[in-house]
Amino acid sequence: xxxxxxxxxxASPLELITMMRRLNVELDRFVERFAVDHGLHxxxxxAVVVIxxxxxxxxPLTPGALGAALNLxxxxxxxxLNRLEQAGHVQRTRSxxxxxxxxxxxxxxxxxxxxxxxxxxxxxxxxxxxxxxDAERQVIHRFLTCSIQASVAARGASAVD
Numbered sequence: 471x472x473x474x475x476x477x478x479x480x481a482s483p484l485e486l487i488t489m490m491r492r493l494n495v496e497l498d499r500f501v502e503r504f505a506v507d508h509g510l511h512x513x514x515x516x517a518v519v520v521i522x523x524x525x526x527x528x529x530p531l532t533p534g535a536l537g538a539a540l541n542l543x544x545x546x547x548x549x550x551l552n553r554l555e556q557a558g559h560v561q562r563t564r565s566x567x568x569x570x571x572x573x574x575x576x577x578x579x580x581x582x583x584x585x586x587x588x589x590x591x592x593x594x595x596x597x598x599x600x601x602x603x604d605a606e607r608q609v610i611h612r613f614l615t616c617s618i619q620a621s622v623a624a625r626g627a628s629a630v631d
Contacts, residue, residue: 490617504587510557516540517550518559518584521574530565530573554580 481489505515520539524531537547551574554560559580565571599607 500591508583511553513540513542513550514554517554518576518580521560521576525576532571532573533562536574
C-alpha cells in the first residue's frame, strides 16, 4: 500500500515540510505568471491580497496598515500604492468615519482580472479538496492554521532588532 493511501504509512514531518515547500514554489510560479502578464511586482500582488482580505473581513485598511502587513517603509508603501493606483487597481479614499484617514479599496478592474486568472487555480484546488471527507478537511484546516501560525512565529523570532 502506498504511503499516500488511506491506511498507509504516515508521511514524516520532513516529507510534509518538503511538500509544503514544493507547493509554495508552484504557487509562486503560477502567481509570477500573472504578475509578468500584467506588469506587476510580486509586492504589488501581495498588496492586492492584503487589501482583498481586509475587504473580505469587513475591516478598513489604511496605507500604514498595508505597509506594516508587507513590512514596507512609508516611502515604499507610497510608491507601491502609486503604482497600483496608476494601473487602475487600487483607489485611496477618505474614511467615512474619520475624514483624516485614508482607506484602500480594490477597483473593479483589479477584481475582474484576478478572478479571470485565478479561477482555474481555484477550480483545480477545489477539485483536489473534494477528494477528502469532512473530517479530513478539518484536519487539513487545522494543519494549515497551525502552519501559518508557526510561520508567523518563526518570522517574528528571526526578526533582527
